[in-house]
Amino acid sequence: MASHKILVIDDSRVIQKTVKSMLPPGNFDVVEAKDGEEGLKKIRSDKPSLIMLDFLLPKKSGWEVFQEIQAHDDLRKIPLVVMSGRKEEVTEKISEPFEFFEFIEKPFEKKQLIGAIKTAMSKAKKPRAAVKAAPAAAASTAASGGEDVAALQAKVAAMEKEIATLKKQITQILTFIKQKLK
Structure with a gap:
């Protein structure tokens, strides 16, 4: 019997079969869903140990399933690997760094898939604030406040760097436009 149940939510049979063929034989039971609605039903009924979620899906998008x-x-405790052929589709909705799930760009190779699964499993173990904080959860969240502040400061620093890069690019574009208008 397989020790891990992996739910692959992807409308492409090729991706479903590719994932199945890349996993070590005997260790994994692969369950497939062809759209977001079916995926959500199988998450609840099959209780997978890992979810591989395509971002572009029919009926319910990967973004809606993610939410x-x-x-x-x-x-949220189930390890998650988000898949897409274009990373920009994911980063439009979810900013990097992806703290609690792993991203893998299609097409991928076996080594990338195994690495993404391992990373997703370790990221899923990270503590995070509850959606609806109960009094006991609030006390434990307060204890990890220093870590949260440090993580937020790192995110702010990354955003400031990104803003500086964007400002530089805008200046370059404006200079180019001005030169063309002369």
Whole structure:
């Protein structure tokens, strides 16, 4: 019997079969869902140990499935690998660094897939604030306040760096436009 159940939510049979073929034989039971609605049903019914979620799906998008997962404490604990052929589609909705899930760009190779699964499993173990904080949870959240502040400061520093880069690019574009208008 397989020790890990992996739910692959992707409308491409090729990706579903590719994931299945890349996993070590005997260790994994792969369950497949062809759209977001079916994926959410199987998350609840099959209780997978890992979810591989395509970001572009019919019926319910990967973004909607992601939001549903994040809204429930029990589902947020399941390791998650988000897949997409274009990383920009994901970063439009979810800013980097991806703290609690792993991202893998399609097409991927076996080594990348195994690495993404391992990383997703370690990221899923990271403590995070509850969606609806109970009094006991609030006390434990306060204890980890220093870590939260440090993480936020790192995110702010990354954003400031990104803003500086964008300002530089805008200046370059304006200079180019001015030269063309002369």
